[in-house]
Amino acid sequence: MLLQGREWTAIPSSSEAQFNAIRRCLDDFDGADAWSRQQFSSWATDILLLFESVLYMKNDNLVHEGSFSGFEHLVLTIVRTPGGSQWWKYTYNVIGTDVGEHISKRLEEVGESAPSWNELIPHFKFEE
Numbered sequence: 001m002l003l004q005g006r007e008w009t010a011i012p013s014s015s016e017a018q019f020n021a022i023r024r025c026l027d028d029f030d031g032a033d034a035w036s037r038q039q040f041s042s043w044a045t046d047i048l049l050l051f052e053s054v055l056y057m058k059n060d061n062l063v064h065e066g067s068f069s070g071f072e073h074l075v076l077t078i079v080r081t082p083g084g085s086q087w088w089k090y091t092y093n094v095i096g097t098d099v100g101e102h103i104s105k106r107l108e109e110v111g112e113s114a115p116s117w118n119e120l121i122p123h124f125k126f127e128e
Helices: 001-015 016-028 035-061 065-077 081-091 097-112
Strands: none
Touching: 001 016, 001 035, 001 065, 001 097, 016 081, 035 065, 035 081, 065 081, 065 097
């Protein structure tokens, strides 16, 4: 699980185009070109599916609470960006109901208090 997380963090470094597509879509998913949206969707869905595994593992007491919170936090910070929230509206309809409901519930609970990805990692802020 941690190795998968490490591999996920390397995706934006695979190319400048990949990094810029993620940055662009964190800012405005709907306004980005189709290729950028696809690259972003792949990156964001990777961590969402990893979180789904962690959620099920937590339910079976196979993962530590700290690890669970960390993976959950990654998803929440992405969805808290302007573009991430646009992506989430589409993705919510194509993922498992329990995962979608969990993330949506947590978003309601944390509200504006949860930082967004670009607030935590400022070099992801999109600048034209």
